[in-house]
Amino acid sequence: MTSYDPKADLHRYLGTARQALLWKVEGLSEYDARRPLTTTGTNLLGLVKHAAGVESGYFGVTFGRPFPEPLPWMEDAAEDNADMWATADESREDIIALYRRVWAHADATIEALGLDTVGRVPWWPEDLDNHTLHRILVHVIAETHRHAGHADIVRELVDGAAGAHAHNSNMPAADTAWWSAYRTRVEETAERFR
Template identity: 65%
Template sequence: MIEADAKTTLHNYLRSARAAMLWKLDGLSEYDVRRPLTPTGTNLLGLIKHLAIVEAGYFGATFGRPFPEHLPWWDDDAEPNADAWATADETRADIVDCYRRVGEHADATIDALELDAPGQVPWWTGGAVTLHKILVHVLAETNRHAGHADILREQLDGAVGLNANNTNLLDHDDQWWADYRARVEQAAQAAGAKSATE
């Protein structure tokens, strides 16, 4: 049955993206998982925290199955971007455990409903949706943030890929990558110089 296969496929990709997100924290210090690595403050633990609230909302309230725990980052009086970083009092373990519990709650919603099950996203104008649309939406958002996490982690210690056994890169040594990066930089400089004279 195509619908069952589609649901299973989407769900498996979401689970894989969740696992990749969590792997990005492995082996890093408390400082490194929290430190802002872009001008807008993007950080690895904040991405996990953000995705927890994303899944809690989209697979919870949207389908009348609210996540049973209070997530204060949702509160009207929460600090702006409270879901995008971890305070010194919030532990990595607590945030990761929350993400896992939210994932289990989301999995239960996905398992219980058909792809065409209707829902209503309270924060969307004209928020009528189906489970299929929300699965695709959350999968896209999770993978978008996994891409952010890839770049942040590579900046920190050079680790790349979906997990320790799957880097998704050509198998070359450090010198090959240094030479490759130099070639890419040289091409960029040449193109920049060329466009400046045109």
């Protein structure tokens, strides 16, 4: 009989989301990693940069363990959406390496604290206190998976690559002709409601 470790389970789900997000940037040109493909400017490298900022705050400041490096795009005085794109001075390698350093810092917080440890989220408008590590883990898992979903769509728009991760796409094993026919069928059905 194996014992259940809820913290390890939550940590594993966070790790899955992190890996999925980074996988979406792999193998792309610098341009494609940065290219905005929605009207709100959503781009792959920006999603990674944002995720680094999110984790640095929730697993850092919230529990009195601030991430030791400055993240100017997360400051109150930063321009809107500064965390959602990489400037010309921020390379893909820099952003990914930063995200990995933030992971290590976040992982140290997760490992050091119990799920019932209470923190304070200063940027939440109400009820800043009394948020447990458990609640913060669930919140960050949901947010990271949400952004990994954004990355799924953006990557598919860049080069057609789709799926959950490199070793398990979680997609039907089908060729280009099947996908084309499938898309046509979906479009034809939608047209009936125009």
